[in-house]
Amino acid sequence: MISVRTRAHAQEAVARALLFAASAFVVVAMGAIVLYLAIEGTRLFFHDHVSPLTFLFSPAFAPDEGHPGALVFILGSLAITGFAIVIGAPLGIAVGVFLSQLAPKRLAEFMKPAIEILVGIPSVVYGWLGLTLLAPLVREHLGSLTGFGLITAAIVLSIMILPTVISLSEDALRSVPDTLREGSMALGATRWQTIFNVLLPSARSGLTVAVILGIARAIGETLAVQMVIGNAAVLPKNLFSPTAALTTEIVTDMGSASTGSILYHSLFSMAFLLLLIAMGLILAIRLAARRAS
Amino acid sequence: MRRIADRIATFLLWTAAIGVLVLLAFFIGYIVYLGWHAISWHFLTSPPSEVDAGGGIGPEIYNSFYILILTLIFTAPIAIAGGIYLQEYARPGWFTNTVQFCAESLATIPSIVMGLFGLIVFVNLLGWRFSAIGGALTLTLLNLPALMRVTQEALASVPDSYREASMAIGATKWQTIRKVVLPSAIAQLTTGIVLIAGRIFGETAALVYTAGTSVSAGRSAYDLNPFHNAETLSVHLWYTHSESLVPDASAIGNGSALVLLAMVLLFNIAARVIGRTLTKRLTAT
């Protein structure tokens, strides 16, 4: 009997060590990613002696002349993300409210797989839809020249972030205790007043997280945007101008960038910048969550 | 006055929800409508063509599955093990916090950025050039957090009373996990894995500069060598649109989009069916 007990204990120790190693791997991987991207991403500054200020704030993107200003792309990313959030966040939260408060059970159950499918559609397919469906519409009905530009990209993006915002808002609203809703209704408030004055404020932190994750998804989206944004490295004049974003620029030009060139290094600097933005968003989420408790 | 505001609000909300459903149905319908003519046995099995019309997506479909399986082989053990550790063993503290933060960050990194990391390490540093395994390892990093989260949720859904009963008989923690907790969680875990598989299948940005945009020519297009370049279907769709010279690029794109969509729907349905079957088996035997 003693030997059996020892074997089980030995297995326990081994299992514990392996499981620990697996979770430690996550930390190691993240560290490696930050490290390598930092090294490659700062070559532009240390090796090619380009000033970070030039990189961040100059609107002229001319790497062949040693002047890779990424402002166009930074603003492009911010613009499409901003518009996508303006369109997609209220819509997503509205559907989240609908699902948690209004929807009859059968409909809610039907919408769940529908939203999962929306999430599952690959971004290339969204891009393709934007290309074949949306761009012609924009071209014909809104007077844009090619149909490719800021607004097209923003619309495609807003649809892509919908599922994320919907399901997170729904979760946030469901987790508000029923007693709050009942208390409000018992005081004579209408359903909409209850939603607006009690439920939405109570779910504020969860909704904030939903929006921040929507932002994260939007800023990181590459191919769908690249297929409809026009890929012109110029600041947009209006909503219909072709422009570019950080992610789209990387995927467009990386293929033709020769290793070690200034273009190559500036693309990596853009990648590093995106990495920092992603980590910053995670911190923002943690802060929002902490404020809740 | 309040009544009217209420009615308007309700109307708007219903419109939003139905609108989303209609949008989805419209997308699916449109893709089917566009791509239906392009689908043929020839299309699904022949190799792509560089210049002439009539190319197919055979090798690309193969590569999509190949990279999917390779990615799951790498991701599943690490993610499930990590998830078990975080859910069953880890105590709150700086280490657990760090792991959570890293997992959340990994999940938020844009896939193109991960692709560039793969470019640095797998393509250049390790000298593998464009390869299926490079793509698979990059996708592993991208999907680790999701599978860890799925594992944790599946484990959390197992009632604590099972753990208590097992420990009270004198089983060790690992025995309890292996013999009681994991089997009870398997239905939810499998559903999650199949759904993630669907996402991996559609992944593009991370693969463009790690697995490449072309397939090995001739006899090695369908081989098992993980070190050959391996353009997947989703990458092919993008590449066709942006660089292709063939006259029927549109048709190829439409067909590819349809096949991609069909695969994703299949994965979704499979996930639900498998989940339901496993749950039934669990509570019946």
Added chain:
Amino acid sequence: MLLGQQPKADLDINAKLMVTDLDVYYGAFQAIKRASLDVAENCVTALIGPSGCGKSTFIRALNRMHDLQADVRVEGEVVLDGEDIYAPGVDPVAIRHRIGMVFQRPNPFPKSIFENVVYGPRTHGQGNRKKLQEIAERSLRQAALWDEVKDRLDKSALELSGGQQQRLCIARCLAVDPEVLLMDEPASALDPIATSKIEDLIGELKKDYTVVIVTHSMQQAARISDFTAFFLMGELIEKGATRAIFTQPKDKRTEDYITGRYG
């Protein structure tokens, strides 16, 4: 109201478990205060008291179940056959082979009846199919469940009724051949018929095992136990032969509880 059977004369009684000065803390809150109790071998000892008095906390300390919670501190001695189970270096897993526990809500695993019963022996290394079948039959007979399930051993345990599931959990416990059985309100989630079956079962079990049972029903304690310990707000107020406690309680608080002054 039937009183428990006469316990054997004092001289014959062996203390299977000796608890000395047990303290249990949940964080800063002290849930058990210096409780001492000798648990007689092959007898049924009932722990009674109003809800929140600590009887569940006490019984869980007897097989080191508190080890599974963070932030719980146990001090004092629990001596099993001369060995303190809380001594440093003692393996809690081994202790739980010898001291088993049945919980308030039946918690069979989502596996077959057979797999549930042989779970314990399997984890202890018993792989021989024939041996396991013998163990399963023996345990199910001891738990008075064999006749009801012998033809459907590979059906899911979740298909059994509540009372049957609880007897299955008892069989599962017995399959590892423990010496002491701890039962935390084993019948409180069951209907009266199932409850009386469990009570009869306990009367049989004490011939081979030492039983400690937590119960919120005084009548149950009076029916089935040989010894009783009364808890109030974490303190062990009075203990002794069941008949004595119920007919001539020494402490006024015991008397108040027994006569129903508070529940």
